[in-house]
Amino acid sequence: DAKTTQPTSMDCAEGRAANLPCNHSTISGNEYVYWYRQIHSQGPQYIIHGLKNNETNEMASLIITEDRKSSTLILPHATLRDTAVYYCIVRAPRILASKLTFGTGTRLQVTL
Amino acid sequence: NAGVTQTPKFQVLKTGQSMTLQCAQDMNHNSMYWYRQDPGMGLRLIYYSASEGTTDKGEVPNGYNVSRLNKREFSLRLESAAPSQTSVYFCASSISGSHETQYFGPGTRLLVL
Numbered sequence: 518d519a520k521t522t523q524p525t526s527m528d529c530a531e532g533r534a535a536n537l538p539c540n541h542s543t544i545s546g547n548e549y550v551y552w553y554r555q556i557h558s559q560g561p562q563y564i565i566h567g568l569k570n571n572e573t574n575e576m577a578s579l580i581i582t583e584d585r586k587s588s589t590l591i592l593p594h595a596t597l598r599d600t601a602v603y604y605c606i607v608r609a610p611r612i613l614a615s616k617l618t619f620g621t622g623t624r625l626q627v628t629l
Numbered sequence: 630n631a632g633v634t635q636t637p638k639f640q641v642l643k644t645g646q647s648m649t650l651q652c653a654q655d656m657n658h659n660s661m662y663w664y665r666q667d668p669g670m671g672l673r674l675i676y677y678s679a680s681e682g683t684t685d686k687g688e689v690p691n692g693y694n695v696s697r698l699n700k701r702e703f704s705l706r707l708e709s710a711a712p713s714q715t716s717v718y719f720c721a722s723s724i725s726g727s728h729e730t731q732y733f734g735p736g737t738r739l740l741v742l
Contacts, residue, residue, distance in 0.1 A: 551730070560633075560719045560733030561672070616662070616674035616687055617721075617731055 518618060519544040519607040526624040529599075535592040537623050539605030542586040548609045550581060552590045553619070554601040561604070561619065564590065595627045631655055633734035635720050641740045642710045650705040650737050652720030660723045661703035662731065663687075663695060665716040672719065678703055679725075710741045 522540040529535040541550065551566040565572055565579045567588075572579045578591040592599055604622040636651045654661065659680045664672040664687075674687030678697040692714060694706045703722075707714060717738050721731040 558736070560721070560736050561731075563730050563732060566730065616664075616677070617672070619671040621671070 523623045535595040537590040541607045551606040553604045556601040635734040639738045654722040658722035662721040664719045
C-alpha cells in the first residue's frame with residue numbers, strides 16, 4: 518500500500534469548510550484512497566473513498582488530483598462533533614481480508 | 630441496524646485471569662477483524678476471519694485466540710491476561726476482503742492489573 522503524508526493537526530471554525538490534505542505520491546493505478554476518522558474514545562468510522570473521480574456523500578467530499586498524487590477531504594460545514602483524528606489510507610482491493618493500516622492522521626479541532 | 634456491537638464496554642482483569650470479548654454484526658458481512666489500540670498509537674490487527682469458518686493471524690496474535698462462531702459473531706479470548714494486554718479492543722467487519730470498507734464497533738476497554 519502506498520505511503521501517505523498528512524499534517525499532524527489542523528483547526529477549523531465551526532460552520533466553515535474543513536479541508537484536510539493527504540499526499541500519496543507513490544500511489545499505484547489500482548489503489549483507492551480511503552478516509553476514516555476516529556472521534557475520541559470511539560471506533561474508527563468510514564467516511565468516503567475514491568479511485569480517480571471526485572466523490573461526495575452525505576458526510577464529505579473527496580477531491581483527488583488528476584495525477585492522483587494527492588487528495589483533499591472536505592467537510593463542507595464543520596461542527597464541533599467533527600473534532601476527530603482523520604486518517605487517509607491508500608490501498609488496493611484484496612481478494613482476501615487484510616488489515617487496514619492507520620497512520621498518525623490529522624487531528625482536526627473544530628472551534629466556536 | 631445496530632451495525633457492529635461489542636461486549637463488554639469495559640473490563641478490569643487481574644494478571645492470569647481469562648476472558649472473552651464478544652463481537653456481533655448485523656450487516657451480513659463476510660469478514661470480521663479484531664484490532665487493538667494502545668494509547669497514542671494506531672490500530673494493530675490481532676486476528677481476522679475472511680469468511681465463516683476461517684480465521685487467520687494478524688500482526689500481534691500472541692496471547693489471543695479467536696472463534697468465528699457463525700457469520701454474525703467473532704469472539705476474542707485472552708487465556709491468561711497480562712498487563713501488556715491493557716488496551717482498547719475494536720472489532721470490525723466488511724462485506725468481503727476485496728474493498729475493505731471496514732465498519733468498527735465502539736470498542737472494549739480492558740485494564741489488566
